[in-house]
Amino acid sequence: MPLTTVAEHKTERLEVLAADGTLDASVAPRISKEKLLELFTVMTRIRVFDERAIKLQRQGRLGTYPQILGQEATQVVPALCLEPKDWLVPTYRGQGAYFARGMKLRYSLLYWGGDDRGVKFPEGNNDLMFAIPVGSHMTQAMGLAWGEKLRGTKNVSICWIGDGASSKGDFHEALTFAGVHKLGMIMFIENNQWAISLGREAQCAAETLAQKAHGYGAYGIQVDGNDALAVYKAVCEAVARGRAGEGPTVIEAITYRMGHHTTADDATRYRSNEEVAEWKAKDPLERFRKYLLKDGILDQNALDRIQKEAEEYVAEEIKEYEAFSKPNPLDMFANNFATAPWPLIEQRAELEEILREKQSRNEIPELPPAEGRFP
């Protein structure tokens, strides 16, 4: 018998803004002027923040920091396509997403400054604490979408991952479940071309990561991740699909990690300056700015004002970050259990004794009072 075709798949790519900011009206999303301004303002602020964070790290005022330079559109825009009750499930490079949902940047600094009081979400948001072990949040995002389905809501979950995490088994497991149960989960792949030192081609032999969707009965699409409007359109459509009970979407957003993996990395060891320069020309914020000017949505004065306000805003957040008191070590015992069992009660008392000993010998200064609930 002749072979028959049992399934055929195609994977499309969406681009709305050309590199010079020209809009293709035939594929442009419906978006209000207010929303455009919101996207642009938040992207500008996170760009300024990122630059300042790197400087703080270099000056020893911050710990290891994962830069998001070049990924402002893929960080900020998806978060602004959601309602507060939709689940936000970012990666550790997710400051932009959390910020877009209203988290104060001082808490991001606090976390990367090694202080457990960091990462404090606004009340009422469904923002999930990010995972550091790569990709371990994917199946959780699936479970979140499942829970919302069982509860009868239309809330979706959106899970950011990198190109590297798409190699993990968790990716397969999350999308397998999400497909079978038609869950409103969006797997948003920020394909920034580099998983530390491993380039995209060495990560996976498939032409696109978006096409992986086909293996799970999910819808998959590739977008230009440095094109804020393409990202906006793809995510809004995926959210609508999720709310309508049509199942999961995989979005592969093609972008570029302009900086090192983190401040502990040296990207010059494994990639060329030419490649970085090539991507600099595709900068997402610059392209957005050109579009806003070209279409007369904003004039230069308004752009300058947004930039200036971003700098003032970030400076204030840094001031607030540095005004935090030193953490009291005893607070490490808070929030480990609803009610702390005896080992923690004993050990906290022992640490208290040790701190007193060290203070009596002038080895450490007076400490602020412990803040955390215990036992």
Added chain:
Amino acid sequence: MAIKNLLQGINEGLRQAMEADERVVLLGEDIGKNGGVFRVTDGLQKLFGPSRVVDTPLAELGIAGAAVGLSLTGMKPVAEIQFSGFTPPILDQVICHFGRMRNRTGGRSSLPLVVRAPQGGLIHAPEHHSEAPEAYFCHTTGIKVVMPSTPEDAKGLIIAAIEDPDPVIYFEPKRLYRTVKGEVPEEKYATPLGKCRIAREGSDCTIVSWGAMVHTSLKAAEELEKSGVSVEIVDLRTLTPLDIDGVLASVRKTGRAVVAHEAPNTGSWAAEVSSLIHERAFDALKAPVQRVGSWDIRQPLFKTEHYYIPDAHRVVRGVNKTLSRVKAA
């Protein structure tokens, strides 16, 4: 002999093992072109090529399973997991396959393979970059667990691990990578697995330790010497199989023991060492064995991490507890 740091000791051991046996292959994330995030494998891809020093896709469980397969074909894989905090996924292969293959196949198949992973904290790293998960592995039968504390042992133990016929987990105390230096013999040599080392001789109390905590214990011993207390330090080097004779010989000599380590005490390897000492040398003990470990809580971020992992002061307190018991009696 050349003076090298711990990281250079491992690098030289890997290089010599690869020179001696072409079946030895390295695999892991960012170990090739980048030379590993700590540069432990720096220069090795240049020397041996990308098919023997392999940058893998980002999938720890895949790396561990690949090591099993490679090993069964007669290769000698040395896999790197970038941080011990990222080893939980590989437990699936470690627990269900590494330690069971020889036994399940009636001895016909064995898995000569090594998994390396940087271990321990106090390097101002983010979450999951500072853990001490050795007990999870020590609890698993059929595998060996190794952790050096000197450059000389780092080289000798990695060579021994690669030459061993059974799976070996080789933890690298990362805060020692560049901070501990010492003489390292030029030639290729193996430091026998299952043998401890006396890191310092003393007569009043034994501190059993491993990895970076050996150095914390050495500091504590100096502190105690000022008040006339003489401490002996046993560096386990191999956690499993434990050198029980070496540990007991020291404890029988001093009559007291403290086990100092970086993990939380509950269910820890220190608990096992303490238990063995009580079971086998109870008659020689002048006081119960003390464990000095981290607290039984999530490891805090780096601003307070040094109050979580024991410092020399906490080790001194542990030793003093064993001494005060006797005074009270």
